[in-house]
Amino acid sequence: MQTVSEQMHLDSLDGALGFLEGKLSRARAAPGTAVPACPGWTVADLYGHLGTVHRWISEILELAGTGQRPGPRSDGSRPPDADPFDFFAASAREMFRKLCAADPATPSWTFGPPPRTVRFWLRRQNLEHLIHAEDLAQALRLPAPELSAQMALDGADEVLGMLVPQRIRAGSVPAPSPALAFESAGRRWLIGDGEPVAELSSEPVPLFHGLWGRSRLLESATVAGPVRGFTEFLATDYVP
Known part of the structure; x- marks a missing residue:
């Protein structure tokens, strides 16, 4: 049972994105730093992963209401020569703007149970970014964003x-x-x-x-x- 409003999820996602954006310079300076909870991942991998997530969510939102489903998300969709930090920065706010502009009640493909609407993605993206903000904080040994x-x-x-x-x-x-x-x-x-x-x-x-x-x-x-x-x-x- 979801107990948090759509606006609360958007406000929280805004804060998590702000944390990840605000630590870009520090992350760029230590791209090979390990992410403790994700064996094999570095800070660079973390930002690259989120960039692929943003693009996938943007595609899902563009298809919302059409009855079409997106292709599968893949971390391999990032071009091999793309800087992971620039890749993240170029997509984070674009995804956020699309989430803010979307009607939560619009039918959308999701991997969750019915009713399948955009509302699912407001929650999912907030919670995903809160977890990955925690990952970055653990990797860089910084205080994580406050979580209620x-x-x-x-x-x-x-x-x-x-x-x-x-x-x-x-x-x-x-x-x-x-x-x-x-x-x-x-x-x-x-x-x-x-x-x-x-x-x-x-x-x-x-x-x-x-x-x-x-x-x-x-x-x-x-x-x-x-x-x-x-x-x-x-x-x-x-x-x-």
């Missing part, structure tokens, strides 16, 4: 209420057995079938970051019942 509990809770809901169940239904990952329960700020999610034998309780921000592998969730959360199921869950590719 409400926004983090919405991010956790996207993972536990949409992404993980969808991947289980698609057969991309197995359902945990026995089921697992997650709780944060009065919200509860059940992953798997049947009664859970263990429940993890966490504050919203560490839950959001931990589900995306940006923090060690089991070190900050409280687990009632066997911890093994959560250890296995967090070690599996439940998020794309």
Whole structure:
């Protein structure tokens, strides 16, 4: 259940983009710096990846309302000789302007459940950029943009209420057995079938970051019942 308004997502995305833009000079000076949560990635790879995301989202928004679907996104779509930082800078605000101009209710291809509208992309792009802003902050050892509990809770809901169940239904990952329960700020999610034998309780921000592998969730959360199921869950590719 999405609990954050479209405008709140846009305002938050604006801040995340501003953080990434504001650190361009520092990132250019250390392009080979490793991104801790993304093995094999450097800061240059991070910016290059986001540039491909921006162009893909712009294409999706251009097709919104037409019934057409875009081609698949690929990090390989960036020209090999393109500077990743310039590639990012050339696309970030163009995507943001298109998101701001789009009617959230317009039908659009998404990889989420119905109703499939532009609204999905406002949420998805904000949460994606918040995670990658955290990546940059960890790589450059800087304070990350402030993340509210409400926004983090919405991010956790996207993972536990949409992404993980969808991947289980698609057969991309197995359902945990026995089921697992997650709780944060009065919200509860059940992953798997049947009664859970263990429940993890966490504050919203560490839950959001931990589900995306940006923090060690089991070190900050409280687990009632066997911890093994959560250890296995967090070690599996439940998020794309």
